[in-house]
Amino acid sequence: xxxxxxxxxxxxxxxxxxxxxxxxxxxxxxxxxxxxxxxxxxxxxxxxxxxxxxxxxxxxxxxxxxxxxxxxxxxxxxxxxxxxxxxxxxxxxxxxxxxxxxxxxxxxxxxxxxxxxxxxxxxxxxxxxxxxxxxxxxxxxxxxxxxxxxxxxxxxxxxxxxxxxxxxxxxxxxxxxxxxxxxxxxxxxxxxxxxxxxxxxxxxxxxxxxxxxxxxxxxxxxxxxxxxxxxxxxxxxxxxxxxxxxxxxxxxxxxxxxxxxxxxxxxxxxxxxxxxxxxxxxxxxxxxxxxxxxxxxxxxxxxxxxxxxxxxxxxxxxx
Amino acid sequence: xxxxxxxxxxxxxxxxxxxxxxxxxxxxxxxxxxxxxxxxxxxxxxxxxxxxxxxxxxxxxxxxxxxxxxxxxxxxxxxxxxxxxxxxxxxxxxxxxxxxxxxxxxxxxxxxxxxxxxxxxxxxxxxxxxxxxxxxxxxxxxxxxxxxxxxxxxxxxxxxxxxxxxxxxxxxxxxxxxxxxxxxxxxxxxxxxxxxxxxxxxxxxxxxxxxxxxxxxxxxxxxxxxxxxxxxxxxxxxxxxxxxxxxxxxxxxxxxxxxxxxxxxxxxxxxxxxxxxxxxxxxxxxxxxxxxxxxxxxxxxxxxxxxxxxxxxxxxxxx
Numbered sequence: 001x002x003x004x005x006x007x008x009x010x011x012x013x014x015x016x017x018x019x020x021x022x023x024x025x026x027x028x029x030x031x032x033x034x035x036x037x038x039x040x041x042x043x044x045x046x047x048x049x050x051x052x053x054x055x056x057x058x059x060x061x062x063x064x065x066x067x068x069x070x071x072x073x074x075x076x077x078x079x080x081x082x083x084x085x086x087x088x089x090x091x092x093x094x095x096x097x098x099x100x101x102x103x104x105x106x107x108x109x110x111x112x113x114x115x116x117x118x119x120x121x122x123x124x125x126x127x128x129x130x131x132x133x134x135x136x137x138x139x140x141x142x143x144x145x146x147x148x149x150x151x152x153x154x155x156x157x158x159x160x161x162x163x164x165x166x167x168x169x170x171x172x173x174x175x176x177x178x179x180x181x182x183x184x185x186x187x188x189x190x191x192x193x194x195x196x197x198x199x200x201x202x203x204x205x206x207x208x209x210x211x212x213x214x215x216x217x218x219x220x221x222x223x224x225x226x227x228x229x230x231x232x233x234x235x236x237x238x239x240x241x242x243x244x245x246x247x248x249x250x251x252x253x254x255x256x257x258x259x260x261x262x263x264x265x266x267x268x269x270x271x272x273x274x275x276x277x278x279x280x281x282x283x284x285x286x287x288x289x290x291x292x293x294x295x296x297x298x299x300x301x302x303x304x305x306x307x308x309x310x311x312x313x314x315x316x317x318x319x
Numbered sequence: 320x321x322x323x324x325x326x327x328x329x330x331x332x333x334x335x336x337x338x339x340x341x342x343x344x345x346x347x348x349x350x351x352x353x354x355x356x357x358x359x360x361x362x363x364x365x366x367x368x369x370x371x372x373x374x375x376x377x378x379x380x381x382x383x384x385x386x387x388x389x390x391x392x393x394x395x396x397x398x399x400x401x402x403x404x405x406x407x408x409x410x411x412x413x414x415x416x417x418x419x420x421x422x423x424x425x426x427x428x429x430x431x432x433x434x435x436x437x438x439x440x441x442x443x444x445x446x447x448x449x450x451x452x453x454x455x456x457x458x459x460x461x462x463x464x465x466x467x468x469x470x471x472x473x474x475x476x477x478x479x480x481x482x483x484x485x486x487x488x489x490x491x492x493x494x495x496x497x498x499x500x501x502x503x504x505x506x507x508x509x510x511x512x513x514x515x516x517x518x519x520x521x522x523x524x525x526x527x528x529x530x531x532x533x534x535x536x537x538x539x540x541x542x543x544x545x546x547x548x549x550x551x552x553x554x555x556x557x558x559x560x561x562x563x564x565x566x567x568x569x570x571x572x573x574x575x576x577x578x579x580x581x582x583x584x585x586x587x588x589x590x591x592x593x594x595x596x597x598x599x600x601x602x603x604x605x606x607x608x609x610x611x612x613x614x615x616x617x618x619x620x621x622x623x624x625x626x627x628x629x630x631x632x633x634x635x636x637x638x
Contacts, residue, residue, distance in 0.1 A: 033622065041617025054373075256615065263614050263621065267607060268599075270625040275594050280587075288586060295582050296575065298360025302582065303352065306589040314636045 006031075007038045013076075013137050015110065022112050025129045028273075036129055039136035044259070046078070046135035047246060050157050052146045052182065053166035058192040061229040062166055062238075063145045067103045069235050070141050077103075078134035078142040081113040082127050082156055110134065124155030125269045128262065131159065157185040159262055161255070162245045164238070166190045167206070169198040183209055186222050188241045194226035194234070220248050279313055287312060325350075326357045332395075332456050334429065341431050344448045355448055358455035363578070365397070365454035366565060369476050371465045371501065372485035377511040380548040381485055381557075382464045386422045388554050389460050396422075397453035397461040400432040401446050401475055429453065443474030444588045447581065450478065476504040478581055480574070481564045483557070485509045486525070488517040502528055505541050507560045513545035513553070539567050598632055606631060 009017030024032035051059050051066075063079060070077045103109045114127055127144055134142045144156050157163045165186035189210070191202050206224050215221055223241045227234030249255050287309060294300045328336030343351035370378050370385075382398060389396045422428045433446055446463055453461045465475050476482045484505035508529070510521050525543050534540055542560045546553030568574050606628055613619045 037620045037622050040614075040620040040622075043617075260611055260615055263611055264607065267611075267614070267621050267625055267628070270621060271598060271628060272591060272595060274625060274629060275598070276591060279590060279594070288583065292579055292582055292586075295359075295586070296579055298362075301356045301359040302586050302589060303356050303359075305586055306593060309586075309590060310593060317633045317636050 007035065010035070010039065010133065010137050011042065018110060018133060018137050021133050022130055025133060026114060026126055028126075032129075036132060039132060043132050043135040046131065046139050046142045048131055048142050048144065048160040048162075049242065050144045050146070050160035050163040051166060052157065052163065052185075053190075054168075057166040057168050058229050059145055059166050062164075062190065062192060062227065062235075063143055064103055065229050065232050065235045066238060067109060067143065068232075069239055071103070071106055071108050073239075075140035076108045076138065077110075078131075078137075078139040079109070079111045080127050080130050080134075080142060080144045081111065082124075082144060082146045110137075110139065124159060125266065127156055128159040128266065158265065161249060161258060162187045162242055164188045164190055164242075166192050167202065168193045169196045169202040184213070187220060187245050188238070189222055189224045190227050190234075190238060191224060192227050192229050195228050195231075199226060218252070220245065279309075284309055284312060326354065329354070329358065329452065329456050330361065337429060337452060337456050338431075340452050341449055344452060345433060345445055347445075351448075355451060358451060362451050362454040365450065365458050365461045367450055367461050367463065367479040367481075368561065369463045369465070369479035369482040370485060371476065371482065371504075372509075373487075376485040376487050377548050378464055378485050381483075381509065381511060381546065381554075382462055383422055384548050384551050384554045385557060386428060386462065387551075388558055390422070390425055390427050392558075394459035395427045395457065396429075397450075397456075397458040398422075398428070398430045399446050399449050399453075399461060399463045400430065401443075401463060401465040429456075429458065443478060444585065446475055447478040447585065477584065480568060480577060481506045481561055483507045483509055483561075485511050486521065487512045488515045488521040503532070506539060506564050507557070508541055508543045509546050509553075509557060510543060511546050511548050514547050514550075518545060537571070539564065598628075603628055603631060 006017050006021065010021050021032070021035050024035060026032070049066075051063050053059055060081075067077045067079060103111075112130060114130065131142045131144065144160055146156050163185050165182045165188070167189065169191060189206055191199055191206070193199075203224050203226065210222055210224075223244070225234055225238045225241055227238060229235070249258070288305070291300065291305045291308070295302055295305055325336055325340065329340050340351070340354050343354060345351070368385075370382050372378055379400075386396045386398060422430075431449060433449065450461045450463065463475050463479055482504050484501045484507070486508065488510060508525055510518055510525070512518075522543050522545065529541055529543075542563070544553055544557045544560055546557060548554070568577070607624070610619065610624045610627070614621055614624055
């Protein structure tokens with residue numbers, strides 16, 4: 001497959017080409033970098049939605065139902081399942097992905113799981129890059145579904161247009177969500193499994209917590225939507241709120257602000273990863289290995305070794 | 320307070336000095352860097368334990384009870400509560416910290432909460448740095464308690480000697496834990512709230528999952544401990560297993576391997592943060608601001624701007 005041919009096929013929505021592009025991007029190959037470079041002026045079509053929340057809140061089911069609704073409305077939908085899974089557990093083999101089979105066989109839907117492989121903060125950037133591929137391939141919506149409530153979730157939230165935080169009525173769930181920093185990133189809150197006891201109390205608790213957020217008439221006050229995703233209830237209301245938020249971003253010209261922020265973060269991340277790659281050549285790896293025992297024995301401090309390595313890096317820059 | 324006086328006070332376990340040192344370290348001040356530099360050849364006393372697991376599994380209660388047991392045995396214990404909480408929610412004001420009051424007033428115990436403030440991967444390094452301060456202050460055990468199941472948890476696990484993964488019997492919890500990559504990092508697994516239905520099945524499921532891990536006679540097979548932390552049951556068994564794991568690390572000379580890895584990661588992180596600081600001076604921030612609109616409009620690719628910035632950085636290196 002020629003590289004230029006590959007780009008063209010991505011733009012035409014060729015599934016095999018998209019799949020290959022996603023692999024190249026995820027593995028940070030030079031082809032992947034070329035693809036991102038090639039599509040960088042072709043993005044802006046896709047609306048990006050983040051779905052996050054604590055484990056067991058039903059994020060996958062909700063994503064599933066929302067996807068079905070979007071497809072019914074004639075949209076093409078991509079799903080990026082951000083999964084901090086280890087190689088040991090065999091990636092996203094188990095669990096929720098199975099439920100996706102219902103929408104996964106639809107030609108208007110493309111599902112991609114991404115595992116973290118222990119990269120520091122790199123996962124959210126790669127998810128965002130995958131979003132660029134789907135964007136170039138003219139998907140109307142890209143949904144980023146994250147597992148867990150850690151730093152990568154907060155990072156993913158920065159890379160989308162609308163963040164949906166999914167909670168369940170169980171007492172303490174909203175407190176846990178607060179602790180995980182989810183209350184601040186949510187544009188829409190979903191109380192899923194809302195047929196359970198305590199749903200209304202959970203909504204009230206959320207309202208109280210959200211009213212603590214600084215807001216005036218120019219800021220978005222996050223709505224709270226009750227759903228029972230497993231019974232496909234409330235998904236239409238959720239879609240309405242997504243549309244409301246989209247209109248709000250449009251009216252307030254916040255789309256461009258968010259996209260500018262996204263681009264700045266992307267460039268900053270690229271700077272770090274490029275510098276890191278250049279920095280850790282064989283020679284400096286050797287310097288580190290030769291010094292580390294002395295650091296362990298307290299004969300030289302970490303900061304001294306860092307300075308020595310940086311000096312070596314600078315002296316190697318011939319300009 | 321003189322800087323040298325501060326160092327001495329830390330080594331003597333002065334609580335006010337430790338508290339100040341932790342703040343300086345957490346805020347990455349130059350005093351903080353000086354402290355870390357000053358104590359870098361004075362660490363290695365403290366045994367580091369990570370406690371992680373999904374929200375609601377009872378990590379705080381377990382940490383609380385384990386701390387009480389350690390204090391009864393005559394040890395001094397520090398707790399670093401790694402809390403990816405937002406400024407909006409007021410940090411660690413709410414919830415579990417309250418339960419800590421029982422051990423928090425003991426003079427042999429020092430509790431410190433650390434919030435993420437959105438730093439990419441920086442949290443685990445700062446937690447590890449705080450561990451160094453406690454180490455220099457001669458605490459026998461430092462327990463790192465993490466909230467949630469995200470990337471920062473996996474990073475914290477790399478920075479401790481023994482990682483305890485806390486689960487509850489509820490069906491699906493171990494699957495969620497697998498997905499979050501917890502199965503791979505655990506040295507000891509705790510099934511907490513083991514008076515609930517399904518505890519024995521959960522243990523069996525864990526055993527099956529753990530037997531999938533590559534192991535032979537030279538590797539540690541993680542034990543599974545049943546506890547009811549709220550009733551202080553099983554904590555002594557947990558302590559025994561921690562001691563077993565400690566002996567194992569000693570026998571196999573793995574302590575030094577782990578500490579070397581820790582130091583290498585620390586140096587690599589320091590390299591990145593130093594380069595980043597140096598890189599983003601006022602001039603290059605201005606370059607980024609002046610180019611970003613063109614990137615947004617697709618007139619220039621992110622990679623081109625990155626190259627331009629890196630070229631500018633290199634040309635500014637006078638050596």
